[in-house]
Amino acid sequence: MILLAATPIGNLGDVSVRLRETFERATVIAAEDTRHTAQLLRLLEIENRPELVALHDHNEHDRAAALVDRASSEDVVLVSDAGMPTVSDPGFRVVQLAAERGVLVSAIPGPSAVITALAVAGLPTDRFAFEGFLPRKSGERLKTLRTLASERRTLVFFEAPTRLAATLADLATAFGAERSAAVCRELTKLHEEVRRGALSELAEWASEGVRGEIVVVVGGAPATEVSPENALREVQQLVAAGERLKDASRAVAEATGLSSRELYAAVLAARSHTTAAGSDTAG
Structure with a gap:
């Protein structure tokens, strides 16, 4: 084997x-x-x-x-x-x-550096995504990070110490300066260190130079504040575009923090109401 x-x-x-x-x-x-x-x-x-x-x-x-x-x-x-x-x-x-x-x-x-860093970072561990190493060049790195800016799961990255400050600065630009994060350095080794704080604070700290093996853990994006009515319309629009109701409800729930089950039920209720109204008009 x-x-x-x-x-x-x-x-x-x-x-x-x-x-x-x-x-x-x-x-x-x-x-x-x-x-x-x-x-x-x-x-x-x-x-x-x-x-x-x-x-x-x-x-x-x-x-x-x-x-x-x-x-x-x-x-x-x-x-x-x-x-x-x-x-x-x-x-x-x-x-x-x-x-x-x-x-x-x-x-x-x-x-596992990924799981060890996630465990000690002090950020949510129920759902996470490992993104490995980010692109070396800042422009490409920012482009990648902007696609992850709305990700609700905790994100885990590997990074070289020589690029850490620049990467943290780009993370602050793409995700927002106040997004919570942790830099985990030299895990399980003699000089192990876990530095926690806002991305802007960590970028400033790293600008002085950091050594060792690095894992960066970043908290997920906060839920978008949206009314149940607007969330319902978003689900209906996704379904109209071809999404399955179950998948559309889950996607909007993840983005808003609302219950996918309640969104699902609300769409069915709206459909029933529309059907009933149509029958009354026809009668």
Whole structure:
């Protein structure tokens, strides 16, 4: 099988017993950086010496087929430098091809920068979206952020420390200076830090320079204040444009904070009233 193995994002104490056992019996490990993985095996005092195969962004397309072929007869352990492979890291093409060919894919759960940052940020966790790395250039970054400005879910981003201040400034421009956010730095490491505040405040703080691995968590957009009558009209307009009533009710509810069930019922009631009025007129 293909076995995706989550590795520590900082603290070696987060290595599970299952991961140690997997490393001890592995015959081949596909690694984002073979030198990094070799060092991890040494630090964990793993006596086994598996074959290490480089698998990174530049060669994954070419090497995926060979790794999947090997996985039909032996376990291929796949690791990134930190966290779970395939999540903003190599591995997706291998998993995709394995699924297409009917080769089993499993995972050893473990540390995740995304979930760890979300958990400690102090922002809503019931619904969230992971957006990975934003575009490097400010113009493209702003364009992307403006498409996310009305997103109600908490958003999670990765960012390089050298671009953090500029990204926070662009977030403040696109989302509003007062939108709540958190910058999570060096998670699980000695100098772990979680800085919370408004986007404008965090941008000013980051302008002095920040080091380390960065995850940015941003609160979702506040509900748009709209009257039930206007919300009802929005649902009716979406339905008239071809949306299913259930989907239209849910979409307007998410944007306004109103109940999708009540919007759904209101549309049905309005339809019944219209039908009844038409019958009375006809009579």
